[in-house]
Amino acid sequence: MDAKANVAELRNSGGFLYRINNSYYKPEIYAGIGLVLLSIILSFASPYFLESRNLINLARQISLYAIIASGMTFVILTGGIDLSVGSIVAVTGTFIAGFIKSGMPILVAVILGFGIGLLFGLFNGFIIANTRIPAIIVTLASMSMGRGTALLYSNGYPISGLPNSFKVLGRGYLGPFPIAVYIMVVIFILTYIVLNKTKFGRHVYALGGNEETVRLSGINVRALKMKVYVISGLMSAISGLILASRLGSGQPLSGDGWELDVIAAVVVGGTDIAGGRGTIIGTIIGAFIIGVLNNGLNLLNVSPYLQLVVKGLVIIGAVFVRAGVNKAK
């Protein structure tokens, strides 16, 4: 019938335009343009901005919450949210530090501390998958419990005096770059592959688009939800480990407020907060935008209070531009 011939014909005539206009790449294109513009402005405003020392420093600063943002991308793509990430950073850090102090071999301490951080991800996932309690409530609760656990365990004081060998991960360099940056890059490559090339990734996107369709397609929705919160917990734990190593101590107040920068990175990178759409590349760009902003405003000696205001404006602006673009379609 006519339609058959049309498929080929239409693909030739409209394929390319469709690809640009109709894809999820679009939001990240805008975020990318934003990042480039921001960098150009900052390179004029501050001569230090483009210095390699500053750029490497920037990458190091970004790495910690960018790692978490990659996990948060999974969560937000399913239409969820995870507010407990900052607390998991603290829990993981303090427990690892405490375990090392108590004389455990470093590897064992790291594994156990990790396990405790992961428990919070499991807790989030279990409750969200099996009850109707919204993710924002569940993770708000575990955010509080996590922070409380870290404070209880450490009595509210940083646990320091850790051996130098533990500090390598956070402070060490491999060639020109800090080790943490390599970890970030590896995690981004992995999450890119998982999101784009695996069954799990497809299911994550679909879940955020239409849960009922996913269920009727024979996919275990509960297991799927569980997994994304575990991934988010895992990424937070990794970040917590690197932070403790960098600080050389487990600090119960570390990671405070990080959930905001992390969520901002994901959203500025073009992921739809309602789920179903977004990309990991967008999240990388988003993380860099937030990082460049922090870094640049510091270089320009902007007061930290004003920085918060500027960051807020950027978040609104980014989402606004995207909404406007979508509507114009």
Next chain:
Amino acid sequence: MENILEMKNINKQFYGVQALKNVNFSVRPGEVHVLVGENGAGKSTLMKILSGAYQMDSGEIYFAGEKLDIKTPLDAQERGISIIYQEFNLIPGLSVAENIYLGREPLKKSGLIDWDLLYKNTRELLDRLQADIDPRTLVSQLSVAEQQFVEISKALSFDSKLIVMDEPSATLTPKELERLFAVIRDLKSQGIAIIYISHHLDELFEIGDRLTVLRDGEWITTDNIEDVDKNYIIKMMVGRELTNSYPPREVTPGEVVLEVKNLTREGVLDNISFSLRQGEILAIAGLVGSGRTELVRALYGADPKDSGEVIFKGKPIQIDSPKDSINHGIGLLPEDRKQQGLVLGQSVRNNITLASLDKLIDRMLIRDNKEKEAVHKYIKDLGIKTPSEDILAMNLSGGNQQKVVLAKWLFTDSEILIFDEPTRGIDVGAKYEIYVLMNELTKQGKSIIMISSELPEVIGISDRVLVLHKGRITGEYHRGDLSQEKIMKSAAGEVN
């Protein structure tokens, strides 16, 4: 007669694809103007331009003698143009009354909503359709047919001079359709013009005054209904003659593959037992609300069941979730493509492969070329009209969306396929191809359970029909022993 609506030289492109090319279309007051064409011909697009949902690239619209510049759907509604979309736009979490008067709720002097008046007005609207729906019911609890009536009531509430109905009948049973026609005649007599889009050509002769055919975005013809016949319409739509409506059934059903025993769900399904043979097409008929969809959903594991046994190839199997069903090789194409069949914000490709990604995986990764190959095959076989497999499902025409859902279930390679209204919204030519495909599947040894509200289709392609009434089986007929009257009697509750 003066036209109430004139659309002149309408053009609309979507990213380089011309969906409408210089279309001219006019409607007279008090007439039922039927708009037909294949899936993707541009019918809905033309109507969305009229309603302000889309902006045209060029062209002019005159309504009641004035040039119209419609920017938003609200503009159109206030001018007296109401559209009932193919895909409903109701809010599931609100009641029937709240949906109909959304944003226009009657207020008391105090500024609070006057609930009594709201329910009373809604009751009156629903009564005009003789629809037995409580205005307080949540829309999420309504069947598709009932939601349809809510949509129509909403259009009536605007006091429109022109009402567009985009495939209103796709979800209605014959009795409900009669009611709809009565309402349409009533509206007509009040001078209200109706634009009526449907793929059910028989209806056009019953309700239409004039007819316009679109093909590939172009205006083909406008005629008086008295001057045309079905073959002519099909020829205008498809561009060639179609001789048969149904391909001959050549498969003789074999051994029993599936047995359902005493399936019960309190208040919905009452002790249902039946069997399905290999290579058989078993139709399930009945009125909306008779439990047809509930039966297959319970069987499939989408809804819980209280008791009952399922025996698959001689062995009892436990089905508690859709996943269990799929693992056993049973697939269900659900009734509502938008809510249950598709992820609208995902590409055609991702939708087609969603339920069977395992088949495309090699060393943990989805293989792009394998996936594209599979998807292209279905786009071709089913004639899915889309510029590329990367288009989001929401940008396809209604009928083409349905084909995507169909492709998704075909791709699962299930041995037993349950189709709930598989041809809803699909054009005549494509329908025939789907029947051919169903024949082909049964030749390969697959078995099909099909729910359909279209009795000619039930009679045309099934080997056997079960009729449900209030959650019970009230009739069973074999091919050769089938007639519309018998099915209707059983559907009304007469046990044979």
